[in-house]
Amino acid sequence: IVYPSRGAGLGPLQLFSGPFPALCKGGQILRVSAALSCIQGASIKISKIRAGRSTPGLRPQHLSGLELIRDMCDGNLEGATVGSSEITLTSGKIKCGNYIADTHTAGYCSPFCRSVGLLLQVCLPCALFTEGPSELCLKGGTNAEMAPQIDYTIKVFKPIAEKFGVHFDCDLRMRGYYPKGGGEVVVKVNPVKELSPLNMTERGNITKIYGRAFVAGVLPFKLAKDMSTAAVRTIRKEIKDLYINIQSLQEKDKACGNGNGIIIIAESSTGCIFAGSSLGKKGVYADKVGIEAAEMLLRNIRHNGCVDEFLQDQLIVFMALAKGTSRMRTGPITLHTQTAIHVAEQLTKAKFVIHKAEDEHANNDTYIIECQGVGATNSNL
Numbered sequence: 001i002v003y004p005s006r007g008a009g010l011g012p013l014q015l016f017s018g019p020f021p022a023l024c025k026g027g028q029i030l031r032v033s034a035a036l037s038c039i040q041g042a043s044i045k046i047s048k049i050r051a052g053r054s055t056p057g058l059r060p061q062h063l064s065g066l067e068l069i070r071d072m073c074d075g076n077l078e079g080a081t082v083g084s085s086e087i088t089l090t091s092g093k094i095k096c097g098n099y100i101a102d103t104h105t106a107g108y109c110s111p112f113c114r115s116v117g118l119l120l121q122v123c124l125p126c127a128l129f130t131e132g133p134s135e136l137c138l139k140g141g142t143n144a145e146m147a148p149q150i151d152y153t154i155k156v157f158k159p160i161a162e163k164f165g166v167h168f169d170c171d172l173r174m175r176g177y178y179p180k181g182g183g184e185v186v187v188k189v190n191p192v193k194e195l196s197p198l199n200m201t202e203r204g205n206i207t208k209i210y211g212r213a214f215v216a217g218v219l220p221f222k223l224a225k226d227m228s229t230a231a232v233r234t235i236r237k238e239i240k241d242l243y244i245n246i247q248s249l250q251e252k253d254k255a256c257g258n259g260n261g262i263i264i265i266a267e268s269s270t271g272c273i274f275a276g277s278s279l280g281k282k283g284v285y286a287d288k289v290g291i292e293a294a295e296m297l298l299r300n301i302r303h304n305g306c307v308d309e310f311l312q313d314q315l316i317v318f319m320a321l322a323k324g325t326s327r328m329r330t331g332p333i334t335l336h337t338q339t340a341i342h343v344a345e346q347l348t349k350a351k352f353v354i355h356k357a358e359d360e361h362a363n364n365d366t367y368i369i370e371c372q373g374v375g376a377t378n379s380n381l
Helices: 028-040 060-072 116-127 150-164 222-236 286-302 313-321 335-347
Strands: 043-046 076-078 087-090 098-102 134-140 168-176 183-189 206-216 244-251 259-268 273-279 325-330 351-356 367-372
Touching: 028 043, 028 060, 028 087, 028 116, 028 313, 028 335, 060 076, 060 087, 060 098, 060 116, 060 134, 098 116, 116 134, 116 150, 116 168, 116 183, 116 313, 150 168, 150 259, 150 273, 150 313, 206 222, 206 286, 222 244, 222 259, 222 286, 259 286, 273 286, 313 325, 313 335, 313 351, 313 367, 335 351
Parallel strands: 098 134, 206 244
Antiparallel strands: 043 087, 076 087, 134 183, 168 183, 206 259, 259 273, 325 367, 351 367
């Protein structure tokens, strides 16, 4: 990646090369580097895209995200075709406005290729540094494998992002499931002058557990009940003193395609939020789906961190751009987080330090991620 940085006070020319054998082989490098390029008004060239994957090169969801960034920063995008192994993005000035991103991949074979959540990851940081409010119409899968479910974005990511000073509304107009996609989410984002640092180092006690088990399309309502019952039973083995409210829902009017799944959310006394989720698959019993989500939630509670394994990497860009020192207590550092940190450090002057937590509540899986942010400022405000 060749990255001549300018604008937003984020530093001089940066140059580094890949691929990075110890880092994520998917779209993480694309999302982080494209967002930072847009914010800084810089140019990037990325080669050997997804070289370690069975289907290397750009996939439709990556292409949609890059095209959205190009439009938001009034830039130029070269090599932007499905399967391309190299792209060049030349960024101009970020503009507020109304934007549409549609992955157009209803027939594509991957169950996670249409994620609205991944589209939001790449465009939200950019929309914060415009001269006015923006409206982003994101179309695709709202509940897809290997990507944040829209429920996670709204219930977990959004309230934590607000701690940075990020404010956006998320209007879920239609859910979309594999393989049809067809979901639609409209996100309204307000710009910021600068981002505040994050301080999440006290977990507190788990005070609330709730969630939703859903079926859509022609699938029977009994699946939702079975997922909910199995999830509650699993959580009860470790957490016995809290009421667990997992609603069973049949989605009709606002769902495209057939699907079933569950998301379970836990909140702590200090405002930490965790989640576990799972989607149904052909041939997999509903109770197994519920158990998988419950075990995921419990795993992310046991490490006594303040964020779960899926929120970790989503916060790295905001920590890098914030003014001041951010601190985040977490469980084992994921590969996605390592990748986001590496790219953010290379493309900005942000400095990250990771160390083991050593207080009385920590265990062998508890870490602190600390970042001295660059204090990016919005020159439009």
